[in-house]
Amino acid sequence: MELISRVVLHIETFFLLSHISKIIIQWTLTALAVYAIVTIFTKRLDQTRASLYVGFAVRFVLLIGLSIEMLHQVQITEIFSLYYDRQPSMRQFLHFLFFGYIIVVGFYYIITMKVKKYKGLFYTFDLAVLTLPAIQLVTSILFYFIKESIYLPDLIAILVISSIITSSLYLFFRNYWEIRLKTVIPFYLIVGSTLGLLLLVNPGNLAILEVTNLIIFLGLLMTYHIISKSETIDQYRSSFIGIMAAIFLLLVNPVYNLADAALKNTIAEVQLTYYESSNLVQLEEAKTLARTITGDQDFLFQQPETQDFHNRYWLRSQNYSVDIDGVSGKVMNLHRQTDPVGEKLDADEYVALSKQVLTNMGRTLLDDEQIHVEVREQEGQTIVEMIPRFSDGTIAKQVWQKTSFRWEKESLMEFHESKILYPVESLKDVLLTSDDIHRILQEWYDLLDQEMPAYVLDNAWYGYSNRTIDLYIETAINHSFHLDGRTGEILYFAGDLNENTDFEELEKRILSKLELHPEKWERHRYSNFWDWREVGADPSKRSFYHQFGYTKGEPLFMYSKLINYYSRPSTDVKVASSNEAYEIVNPTFDFIPYASRSKLAHVIDEDGMIREAWLLVIQPFGKANHRLYLVDLETKEVLSLYE
Numbered sequence: 001m002e003l004i005s006r007v008v009l010h011i012e013t014f015f016l017l018s019h020i021s022k023i024i025i026q027w028t029l030t031a032l033a034v035y036a037i038v039t040i041f042t043k044r045l046d047q048t049r050a051s052l053y054v055g056f057a058v059r060f061v062l063l064i065g066l067s068i069e070m071l072h073q074v075q076i077t078e079i080f081s082l083y084y085d086r087q088p089s090m091r092q093f094l095h096f097l098f099f100g101y102i103i104v105v106g107f108y109y110i111i112t113m114k115v116k117k118y119k120g121l122f123y124t125f126d127l128a129v130l131t132l133p134a135i136q137l138v139t140s141i142l143f144y145f146i147k148e149s150i151y152l153p154d155l156i157a158i159l160v161i162s163s164i165i166t167s168s169l170y171l172f173f174r175n176y177w178e179i180r181l182k183t184v185i186p187f188y189l190i191v192g193s194t195l196g197l198l199l200l201v202n203p204g205n206l207a208i209l210e211v212t213n214l215i216i217f218l219g220l221l222m223t224y225h226i227i228s229k230s231e232t233i234d235q236y237r238s239s240f241i242g243i244m245a246a247i248f249l250l251l252v253n254p255v256y257n258l259a260d261a262a263l264k265n266t267i268a269e270v271q272l273t274y275y276e277s278s279n280l281v282q283l284e285e286a287k288t289l290a291r292t293i294t295g296d297q298d299f300l301f302q303q304p305e306t307q308d309f310h311n312r313y314w315l316r317s318q319n320y321s322v323d324i325d326g327v328s329g330k331v332m333n334l335h336r337q338t339d340p341v342g343e344k345l346d347a348d349e350y351v352a353l354s355k356q357v358l359t360n361m362g363r364t365l366l367d368d369e370q371i372h373v374e375v376r377e378q379e380g381q382t383i384v385e386m387i388p389r390f391s392d393g394t395i396a397k398q399v400w401q402k403t404s405f406r407w408e409k410e411s412l413m414e415f416h417e418s419k420i421l422y423p424v425e426s427l428k429d430v431l432l433t434s435d436d437i438h439r440i441l442q443e444w445y446d447l448l449d450q451e452m453p454a455y456v457l458d459n460a461w462y463g464y465s466n467r468t469i470d471l472y473i474e475t476a477i478n479h480s481f482h483l484d485g486r487t488g489e490i491l492y493f494a495g496d497l498n499e500n501t502d503f504e505e506l507e508k509r510i511l512s513k514l515e516l517h518p519e520k521w522e523r524h525r526y527s528n529f530w531d532w533r534e535v536g537a538d539p540s541k542r543s544f545y546h547q548f549g550y551t552k553g554e555p556l557f558m559y560s561k562l563i564n565y566y567s568r569p570s571t572d573v574k575v576a577s578s579n580e581a582y583e584i585v586n587p588t589f590d591f592i593p594y595a596s597r598s599k600l601a602h603v604i605d606e607d608g609m610i611r612e613a614w615l616l617v618i619q620p621f622g623k624a625n626h627r628l629y630l631v632d633l634e635t636k637e638v639l640s641l642y643e
Contacts, residue, residue: 004251005262005575018072018595021096024065026254028058028104033253036111036245040238051112055122058108062101066129069093072594075622076301091305092595094209097130102217106224107248111241113228123176123221127169130217133210134165161211164194172218179226191219264576270568272308272601272615274630277486278464279429280641281329283625286313290322292360293334293415303624308599308617309464310626310642328462329428331361334415342410347375347382354384354405357412364426369393371421381408388420390454390476391438398474401459419460427460430469430485437473440488441481447509448497453477460485466563467491489561496555503550503557510559514546533564542608543567569610573600573633581614581631585638591620591627603630613639 017025035054039047073093105126138161145154171187174180194215198208227233233240250258287299296317303310310326323332345353351373358365365371366388372395374385384405390396403421406414425433437455445452458480459472469485479495497506507530511518516532524531529549537543542563549558578598586593601615611632618627628641 004259005266008259008263009575017095017099018069018092019593020068021065021092021100023254024061025100025104026252028061028100029107029248030253032058032104032107032111033245033248036241039111040242040245047112048115048117051115052118055108055112055118058104059122059125062104063129065096065100066093069096072622076624091209094133094213097133097213098209098216101126101129102213102220106220107244109221109224110244113233113237113241120176126217126221127172127214130214131165131169134161134214137208137210138162138165161208164190164211165214168194168215168218172222175222176225179229184222184226187222188219191215195219260576264574266575268571268573268575268578268600270571270602270612271599273465274601274603274613274615275464275468276603276605276639277429277468278327280309280464281313281324281326282643283310283313285329286310286324286326287315289324289329289331289361290315290317290320292362293331293357293412294320294322296320301624303626305595305619308597308615308626308628325462327464328419328460330419330462331415331417334412336411336413340408340411340413344409345382345407350382350384350405350407351375353407353410353412354386357405357415358403358417358421364422366421366423372396381406381413383407386421387418388456390456392454392476394454394476396456396458396474396476398478399456399458420457424457424471427469427485428462430460430471432471432483432485432488436488437471437483440483440490441473443513444481444490444493447513448501448506450498453479455481490559491561492559494556494558497557499555501555501557503548503552506557507548510548511546516546529558537564537567539567539569540610542604542610568602569612571600571612573612577633578614578616581616581629584631584636585616585618585629588638588640589618589620591623593618594621594623595619601630603632 032054035050039045039050070093105122109122138158141154141158168187168190171183171190174183175187195212198212252259283301287301290299291297294317296319299315299317299322302314302316312326312332313322313324315322315324319338320334320336322334324330325332355365370389370393372387372389376383384407386403387396387399399420401418401420402416403418404414404416405412419427423434424430424437437457441455442452454476455473456475457471458474459470461470461472462468463470467484470491471481471483471485473481473483475481475495477495480493481490482492483489484491497503511532520535521532522535524533528551529547532546532548534543534545544561545564547558547560547562549560550556578600581598582596596616596618599615599617601613602610603613604610611634613630613632616629616631618629619625620627626642630639630641631637632639
């Protein structure tokens with residue numbers, strides 16, 4: 001039962017099949033199983049004619065499913081990039097070919113094993129269906145290389161794929177007419193070596209499903225063809241068909257099957273922690289930002305099927321590709337795909353254009369005297385790089401995250417944004433001000449009995465699972481800080497201190513400032529680190545431990561406030577309860593659900609309290625974006641994360 005539940009959850013987790021595909025596969029297999037049982041107990045039935053009608057009906061239904069999958073694909077992506085870019089729903093289309101076409105048609109062949117007539121017709125039709133994606137794969141890659149450029153390894157790959165398809169089909173039909181060892185052995189060698197090669201290239205995931213599906217089907221079909229010719233199988237044929245029909249009825253019937261029973265008794269694993277205060281970037285926000293920067297209006301959005309959240313928005317237009325962070329809204333990468341336009345400008349004009357881009361994006365820049373700008377020429381293009389200065393106005397050379405622009409003529413060819421070029425108070429969802437940071441650092445250095453050095457914001461990290469916002473700060477004397485962007489707590493410090501610093505005394509002073517009472521905390525040593533962990537921590541609340549790292553005789557001192565992942569509430573939530581959560585959300589849909597999955601999550605509120613909820617990930621039909629809903633297990637309240 002556990003194995004069955006794992007298989008079902010795997011299919012759901014990786015969006016291997018859409019809702020429509022699962023419905024078609026389940027009902028078709030169930031109908032075939034019922035038909036198989038009828039043929040066993042009914043002697044008057046003309047099985048030759050019945051198998052012909054059933055065969056056409058099964059393939060008609062499967063072709064409807066393939067058409068629906070392709071319609072979804074066409075609506076969310078460019079047809080040219082269908083194969084080369086390996087779009088997510090293209091994978092779902094190919095998974096339907098495997099789980100739907102190969103398994104369903106394979107079951108059809110098993111239950112019609114007695115019937116010899118019309119087999120050649122169905123063989124040819126099924127092989128044509130499974131060969132078309134493989135041929136289109138080769139054709140689309142060839143067109144891409146003709147448009148761009150082709151290299152020797154690419155040419156070899158095309159020739160190898162073409163040779164595999166041609167030789168396997170040729171040997172299959174040779175063996176279909178006459179089974180001979182000198183053609184059967186090479187056929188199975190090609191099938192086995194091809195599957196082995198694909199597994200070797202990408203273990204655990206058959207990379208080129210267009211070819212994989214065809215090769216698997218050819219291998220199974222030839223094996224079936226050889227077995228069906230054996231006379232010894234006749235006496236066991238009815239029993240075998242009956243057993244297979246019973247197995248499929250138990251496994252896939254849409255009313256209640258073994259998978260439903262398995263999931264009803266399987267305890268769900270917590271797969272996500274989500275902070276309620278997180279403020280995710282919406283798809284339309286990302287598109288608006290991309291339009292503002294580029295001037296292009298129509299952007300195609302791409303989303304990996306295994307990704308629940310829009311961690312990044314991959315947007316592409318006629319002229320640009322733009323990657324935007326899905327939490328902070330930062331422009332990770334921008335690249336122009338077409339030739340530049342306009343005239344060559346001077347350095348000052350490029351700097352002004354760069355600042356104007358940031359202003360148009362709605363960003364508030366630091367004062368000019370707080371920004372260091374470097375301009376250089378490279379391969380006929382002008383590169384503008386901007387970094388903040390230290391608080392005393394000196395250049396912060398150790399800052400590694402730069403806001404950079406690459407210009408050619410009057411066109412922006414490349415752009416990478418860093419949030420550190422803006423005042424802290426203007427950053428998205430940050431509740432601190434520049435004065436707050438100055439005060440926090442001053443209090444820390446008072447604890448160290450040191451003069452506060454110049455400092456600069458080195459990074460602003462955004463998340464929704466481990467933490468929400470971390471501000472990274474570097475000082476002129478190479479001290480590093482991580483501050484909570486909402487509360488101002490120091491989460492991390494590392495740096496060399498004075499040689500005469502009493503580290504144990506400093507540890508006590510920090511604990512006193514944190515108001516940690518020794519009777520409620522235990523000190524444990526791990527190598528060069530000392531951990532302070534709370535005694536009897538409340539598992540229903542997110543807990544932390546404080547870690548100090550130092551060695552006598554060495555100047556390095558470190559402090560961290562870390563999440564205690566071992567302190568968490570236990571759960572006895574069953575996987576099947578996610579169906580109830582789906583039923584709660586379903587009436588609110590203003591779209592047709594294409595595929596969905598659910599994950600048990602811990603939601604953390606502003607007070608750090610943990611509650612359980614189901615995260616429902618829904619992909620609408622004809623859309624690349626995901627809709628996410630958190631359904632509280634106790635209150636049944638629904639929180640929509642994307643609108």
